[in-house]
Amino acid sequence: MTTHVPGEFVHRADPADIIPTGWTQLRENRFSVSARWPAAHPFFSPVAGDRHDPLLVAETIRQATMLIAHAEFGVPVDDQFVMWGLSYNADPEALTLDGLSSDLTVDVVCSDLSSSGGRLRDLRTTVVLTRDDRFLGTGSALARCTSAPAYRRIRGARMAALGRPVPLIPGVAPHLVGRELSKDVVLGPGTRPGQWQLRINTDHPTLFRRPNDHVPGMVLLEAARQAGTLTIGAGAFLPTVMDVSFSRYAELDSPCWIETEIVSGVDPSTTSVRVIGHQDGHRLFHCMLTSPCRELAVAGAGLDTRLAG
Structure with a gap:
């Protein structure tokens, strides 16, 4: 280095x-x-x-x-x-x-x-x-x-979640989200097609680089990418365009639901997916992902939520 x-x-x-x-x-x-x-x-x-x-x-x-x-x-x-x-x-x-x-x-x-x-x-x-x-x-x-003091005031009782273990829910099969290892999977099965639950692995060395009182934004970006991959049904989903806005903190102690839909566009050479995160009835983030179609295998796309191993 x-x-x-x-x-x-x-x-x-x-x-x-x-x-x-x-x-x-x-x-x-x-x-x-x-x-x-x-x-x-x-x-x-x-x-x-x-x-x-x-x-x-x-x-x-x-x-x-x-x-x-x-x-x-x-x-x-x-x-x-x-x-x-x-x-x-x-x-x-x-x-x-x-x-x-x-x-x-x-x-x-x-x-x-x-x-x-x-x-x-x-x-x-x-x-x-x-x-x-x-x-x-x-x-x-x-x-x-x-500032650190202002942040503690803003977060209040939520600071108690800092460093607290979070139960690791089962994840979808890694190959379905373009991953090789189950530890890198950030989605678990949802309750209906097109929906998944955020899978929080606080021991992940990259996504949780230090104890946190909320879910880091990069975890949500990865969840959006994995949800887009599942929605298109191709592990080669290549989101070369991303636009995300965050509305509130994602808490560690409540289920976060990730929902997607394919968005029709004017450019037939690309495919876009809208990803929205919700928690306790509130929107957490909104993300648009666009990938070149030639990188995709759209045929037979499915919303498979089989569990890993």
């Missing part, structure tokens, strides 16, 4: 999970972040046989946003950092694996900054990603920074 970025700046402890390798300020509120995607990773594994996992784009945007907030805007590392919205649009051909780790450049522009008590509170980042001087994709994120 060649990263020189402190893990606390991107909220990652394992060096293998740290994507940015450095950053430079270009001018006010504009930065260049160097990054590296691993050729092999225990969770962000190749998709569709020869493509980098598109969720690496989302994770790169998330980490680059946190890096700039901490390193350049002085956000304390113990602040809570919440993404309320994230989107990306990636070139599927630029995601092709070449057998080596991929060096990227992330051009970051910060806007819509707001402060409270002299501390950064909200910011929006807009990014352009290139790989070996080739356009890879664009994206954006909307984030809020909350």
